[in-house]
Amino acid sequence: MRVPISHQDLIAGNGFKRLARSLQRDWLGEEPIALSSAQDLLARCFGYQDYHHVGKSAGSPEELQNAPPLGTVLSSTVMTVASELLSGGRCGVYNHGELMKLVYEWPFLDLSVYRERYGHADMASISRKILAEQITNFMGSEAPQPERELKLADWELTSRQLQQGIREAAGIQPAGSEEKTDAPRRRRSRDKKILRSDT
Template structure:
């Protein structure tokens, strides 16, 4: 989808011209480019074959337009292909280039200025990031849910490796009790669990605390 470029956007100091000047300034190739080449590259970024087609095309009022995130992504793809495929740069900082492209004055273009209601370009990075995040989340099979899921005692025990008392012989289900079995070591098996039966000998006899 093309970005609609209206005649007013081609006036000196207007949207298309200002973005082309930004492209010329930020071009990371080994050799600088002229404004005419920057205009042709920008035309490709915005969905046209060249600058001549931009000048000869007058979009209808209310024409559809791509999101800012799509425009930035298309600019990155076009410029990277030109730099690498065209052998015009052995190395360039992709992250820096993306930051520069995001900072280009796209809101000076009529279609985006009318959509956002102003030409403050600081909103571009916010809009692009929001659209990229939403696009990423939409592509996921399962979107993250908000809030936390309550963990059951059993799940917590499983996560920590703890075994319930009633599943092990290490614990005796007797509270301050003395085992009736003389062979049972009460000093080891006395426990703080409530009334119950000793694992070794059954019901305990309770001591009297002094």
């Protein structure tokens, strides 16, 4: 599967670039992801080797006719990002439902190939239809279409909460937090020494 990308999609603020910014903003790894890494990862989600390969392969509007269905692209993106999170060593745990919700909200309709197909449709309504189709295909029967937008249940933990819980259970403090927590202790003990020397 390869998603055709036009030259227009590679202009800052358009299509591919906007999706890469969404990936960077919504990254569920323990450390932030650089924009260049987000662009390379998104390129792999779309069937390219890296962002450079996307730029070399960017085509004309005629080539945009042979695009995979948007549902396939959404599923592929979720699985590729999930794979990168886990096998890339970027995090030990994440909430797959949260990742899916985020990806299904990204502005895929800004890509030229899907803008032609869906016009000015709302990504939320298209995502609901695609999700309903995927559930129906998975279940093998007619499943009801979701009426509401996807959201985390009140009891469900976000990826950040899961990662924090694992760090706490393992007794690991986030990077840089040792310096912050030790500094007041050192200051207090230094102040006590000064007070003792004065008396």
